[in-house]
Amino acid sequence: MPASHDGLWSIGELAGHAGVTVKTVRFYSDRGLLPEASRSAGGHRRYGPDALDRLRLIRSLRALDLPVPEVRRVLDEEDAWGAALEDAVAGRLRALGSQLRALRWREAALRLVRECPPGERAARLRLLGAVDTPPSTAPLARFWRAWLPPRMPARSTAAFLEATVPQPPDDPEPAQVLAFARLHALVTRPCPAGEQPQPEAHRTAGARGAAVLYAALAEAYELAGPHLRREREPHAGEALDGFVAAYASAYGTRDTPGFRRLLAGQLAADPRLDRYWELVAVLNTPPGGRPGPTPGSAHDWLLAALRAQIAEAA
Template sequence: MATSHDGLRSIGELAEQAGVTVKTVRFYSDGGLLPQASRSAGGHRRYGPDALGRLRLIRSLRALGLPLPEVRRVLDEEDAEDAGTGAGAGAGSALEDAVAGQLRGLGSQLRALRWREAALRLVQECPPGERADRLRLLGAVPGPPSTAPLARFWRGWLPPRMPARPAAAFLEAAVPQPPEDPAPAQVLAFARLNALVRRPCTGGERPQPVAHAIAGAGGSAVLYAGLAEAYELAGVQLRAEREPGPGEALDGFVAAYVSAYGARDTPDFRRVLAGQLAADPRIDRYWELVAEVITPRGGPAEPTPGSAHDWLCAALDGQTAAATA
């Protein structure tokens, strides 16, 4: 409560009643967040009846972690509402936006801390002879971990001039996102995946599947769209632990190549396709590590585009072998 006869508070009275230091009040005043009502005859600051509530609001906003520019926007909105110029659908939006931004930032910090904790446990729990290697792997992964090296790897693998939309759809399926609350084993798998894609390719350029050269840029978009559907169907079979065999998934798989090549689905086409796919370069280790990254702790292995592709190739091999016999 103000002690002065004019209802105004001195800077010391305001600081005492708000539970802060005089230096804090002066800081917010000098920054324009806490306007003073007047100056005394001796030049001392005087604050009006609303100053205590405003100072308490500033302290609350700062306690939530809001930076000063955000605090200023919230106060400006409050002032506009009090003046009758800011009421309506947007009232409180500055505070809502600021809180939402803080929550996003805090979520990112928590994910980074969980990742760091799992990485520390990975080092703590490994045998002494393996620590140097694990530290080397972890040191090459930025914190929080980035998927940019994985995306670059696949952009070099995909056909040149492939349309942006199907390329982005493939990258979304092929590039695993780091788990928000990873187990140490998932951190190790992601670090190994990062090292794998950064490793120089032997012989210069990365080998490309024959399918890319045959389909071309435009046909590749058709091919990968069809493969995405076939992989999803094969994933259902993998989760059900069914053996590779004929059915909708295999027919969709073959149809993707038929559409991309402008061919017809015949037994001869399937036989030639099976041989071509068997000769294509493989990156099995990549998909093994992806499965380790995306599989929940203690859960069954999650299908990947790689495991789905292998299931479909096995189904195609079995079908063509049976037809030949």
């Protein structure tokens, strides 16, 4: 690639060697990405041969959709293939993943509207219009934070939210988009009298007692999971004992037949969140699969096991 007698190229020569327009070279020069070697007597830009490799690298980075500030950080690093490039590529991959996830949710939402009966489209559009794309679980977390006892330890609250707030699937079916939209509507609608109904355990155990309760209940729900997956009838056993022990520990009492009868009555009178867990089950069901256990379905199975045991002993 011959250059002029001083070994430098004009802006047009550099553009020709790189296969780009003069406007492109000027754009990168004006932003400090492509330094000039000098200026001619007439004030025209002059570039050294190393500018060609730099320009090609800039074009490659821009082809990966890296923004100009990220390109500058890569070029400013001594080793152009070092940490700055790794960070920039990782950032773009995260952004692209989020964009793809949003597109999949939009596609599923469009299919949902197309496939539903005409008479239901207006209602479904209202549901979908209230949800971000991709969807945020923040409203669900706020719902549960308001439901939990005040001043519950942060670590216990985080563990509870992890178990109760479902993560929307990355590639949803239309039914899952509808389930999430309905879940969002459920947790954001105003509660009667401005407050969410609280279970008796919150009043009896208090914040720290509730933290102990939910940690122990999580273990009982996990033990009940295999029985639910195998569709076994509710029955006494380790899962039920752990379930009752969780409440007994939170209340500071012993597990006795009398306590089990009182507990069954109390839990039957507690406010129900069945619709929430029904929708969570839809979100957690893989395409073509069967719904897996949720904390709600595990709770219902254990409560049914408790009632069956009491009835058998009567």
